[in-house]
Amino acid sequence: MLRKLLAFKLLNSRNHDFIIKLREILGFYPSDLSLYQIALTHKSASYTLKGERVNNERLEFLGDAILDAVISDFLYKKYPNEREGFLTEMRSKIVNGEKLKELAVKIKIEDFVNQKTNLPYTSSRIFEDAFEALIxxxxxxxxxxxVYKFINKKIIVKHLDFPKLELINHNYKSQLIEWSQKTKSQIEFNSFSDGDSLNNFTSQVIINDTIIGLGKGNSKKEAEQNAAQEALITIREFEY
Amino acid sequence: MLRKLLAFKLLNSRNHDFIIKLREILGFYPSDLSLYQIALTHKSASYTLKGERVNNERLEFLGDAILDAVISDFLYKKYPNEREGFLTEMRSKIVNGEKLKELAVKIKIEDFVNQKTNLPYTSSRIFEDAFEALIxxxxxxxxxxxVYKFINKKIIVKHLDFPKLELINHNYKSQLIEWSQKTKSQIEFNSFSDGDSLNNFTSQVIINDTIIGLGKGNSKKEAEQNAAQEALITIREFEY
Incomplete structure (x- = not known):
């Protein structure tokens, strides 16, 4: 009986600390604590809840879409005179793995995530996944x-530098991939080296078995950038 | 004066019909009519509003993200015991070009869209774009x-057959592309023919210059499917 009572107190004190820490990150008190506990649990630290193994994968699926929606709304209103291409590019500068990881660290959830893995490749996604799951x-x-208010107040206003984001260099391959994601198109890059001469790399961008961009360069990367740039022009011309 | 009055009446009667038709599609009366007028205007029929050229491209950017969020929430709740992979797959079966076009036709916006183009390739995206812009x-x-209520009542309940969607065959390449979109990873397919023998097509799936899937087949398509399937296994094993 005493042990049960002690365990109960311990559990409550643990929750108490968790709630206080959450309050700091969120700016408000959580209602359903279990949601946040799940959000901060990486797959490697899955636990059983009501007979089901739980971790933050399902919440990450949801949070990813919610974050996209909020950021899209924000950009739509912030830039009333910019066209869709600009908005899409800005969104991809905010909602990408590296940036989300950076934001996760900035709002200080990194030592708050339950995980039982030391895999270097995995760990790089742990924080961005937890961040999306938290959303x-x-x-x-x-x-x-x-959640809109949270993202606006705690992320956008505090941690996003829009003049700087606007200036980030154009990456044509990223733009093309972003476009393909938006339009659900399947694009392929085919690259090959064609000898020892200068500009010896050739890259093709293919949609539906049609080459829509062709580029050459001294490296595969350069050839791809050139092919992607040409593909973007083709897309704009023919309004794919 | 009389002409002005007539023009005013004509405009009002045109708006009246537009409102009635919108009411049928939406299930409620619109408040800001100009938003719907823009949503149903394809780029080819752009017009000037307050000194700016307007069409539905910006609203489509926004609507695409909102639709994703609502569908994700719906699926999260509909399938409480399914894992993230299943949810992602189901979402991609609903939110893709073909399906959205089909839904646009079902809610009868097709002869409601302002467009001035006869390009066959463009026209195929006109309705899905207008549908997203409407959202x-x-x-x-x-x-x-x-908008959640609208999507639930007018789209999900009326036009989505979940048992049928669940049964749609697995397409490994689509799954892989869906995964790359979700994780913002850049994947490439490299395919080549290696002679006149059987299984003479080889396909590679590449992430960060590393081959994570290799497949062979009698056609490029078959080789790609096999390579994509292997890549998906690699991804699950190494939790990319």
Missing amino acids: GAIYLDKGYKK | GAIYLDKGYKK
């Missing part, structure tokens, strides 16, 4: 308006 | 809850 948890716990 | 317009006009 999913807030959305389910408090609704769309509240 | 964006509802979101801006009425908010997230209302």
